[in-house]
Amino acid sequence: MPYVALYRKFRPPTFEDVKGQDHIVTTLKNQIRSDRVGHAYLFCGTRGTGKT
Secondary structure, eight states: OOOOOHHHHTOOSSGGGOOSOHHHHHHHHHHHHTTOOOSOOOOOOSTTSOOO
């Protein structure tokens, strides 16, 4: 079985699967809907809060 990094193995496949980050999910969905997706986003916060 090939090695898979934990952040890839447990990454939510859809926005609906993201837990506890409603404000971030809403912002990203709005960017996609308005066709104004940035080329980069900077997420900051303490360790273990799901920024990857």
